[in-house]
């Protein structure tokens with residue numbers, strides 16, 4: 001199958017720039033599909049002259065770096081200008097093979113959906129699409145300082161929703177949004193929850209994790225992990241921490257912020273450091289750069305709580321990974337976080353983003369070690385429901401449905417020469 005991931009490479013370090021949960025999703029689902037015998041080729045845009053045209057990520061998983069526009073300096077919002085170049089790269093690659101080389105196209109994010117729609121028509125194979133985020137939903141929950149998604153994106157999303165043979169969502173809520181806002185046909189939607197790598201993210205020794213990261217064994221640690229941008233709301237956590245410390249100056253509270261700037265956060269990459277200073281809590285905040293998964297597991301284990309205060313979140317992989325490591329999560333009650341966290345059992349869901357509400361929620365758990373310990377025991381059990389193996393099973397079901405219902409229409413025009421190739425394969429034509 002061909003997997004399209006135009007704007008983020010599955011090989012990029014997540015947690016900074018445009019690389020986040022979608023990269024992890026594309027790579028982990030491909031690895032699981034390959035284990036089930038599906039050969040996966042992932043097309044992404046080359047962003048460095050050092051990118052080899054093809055990289056084998058694992059047996060059965062190829063990453064094809066398509067040259068479309070300059071390697072560096074292109075913002076995600078510039079990428080629609082490069083979609084033709086990217087599509088040409090994808091179609092040319094397919095043209096090197098026998099017709100029928102790909103059985104299915106799965107596109108991730110609307111930019112890839114635009115490419116997938118054309119590939120589907122040219123190759124005469126089904127298109128399965130995952131939006132990951134939706135402009136209309138994002139715009140309805142903008143953070144201060146966030147730039148709204150352009151109307152053109154919503155138009156592009158609408159087209160892909162209309163064209164895709166099947167749509168995959170993370171949650172039932174997201175399915176409803178596709179139906180209500182984008183007019184999707186509910187019969188073409190499959191809900192497939194994303195997962196976490198449960199072999200890597202599992203409970204471990206907190207003291208050892210703190211020692212490895214140079215964190216104090218006696219402090220109460222609340223950690224934020226993710227791209228630093230207004231939508232992810234790390235500022236909500238800092239403000240809540242300042243309020244807590246003001247109420248209880250002796251509280252040995254430490255906030256750990258892990259990740260790099262991204263999107264609108266890039267305008268002021270140091271803004272969180274400035275905010276901590278203006279709140280008077282600089283000495284209580286530790287900033288760590290984006291971490292590779294092995295180390296991230298230790299970051300989660302080292303924390304007493306992980307906070308996910310996002311304004312909008314289609315799922316929230318960080319919440320699952322943290323719970324898989326035995327760390328309860330305090331999350332905003334938005335999007336998929338309502339599925340990812342069992343409020344009152346494996347963490348708490350906080351309605352809204354008011355500083356006092358967040359300070360109260362954090363305090364209610366930090367001040368009650370017994371409750372926190374119970375949640376820490378329950379969290380990995382809940383996380384077990386979310387594995388990439390489950391995700392791959394759900395994807396395969398969706399692919400089967402896409403294949404079963406796919407009818408080649410006149411507008412699907414596989415390139416000519418199909419018969420010739422067939423004859424050649426059968427030894428009927430000498431070249």
Ligand code: UDP
Nearest residue numbers: 014015020021022024226290291316317318
């Ligand atoms: N991540 C990482 N290193 C970091 C920060 C984040 O590998 O330093 C990964 C994290 O493990 C998770 C993903 O980035 O899998 C973030 O996914 P999430 O769904 O939480 O947010 P998104 O980036 O999709 O908005």
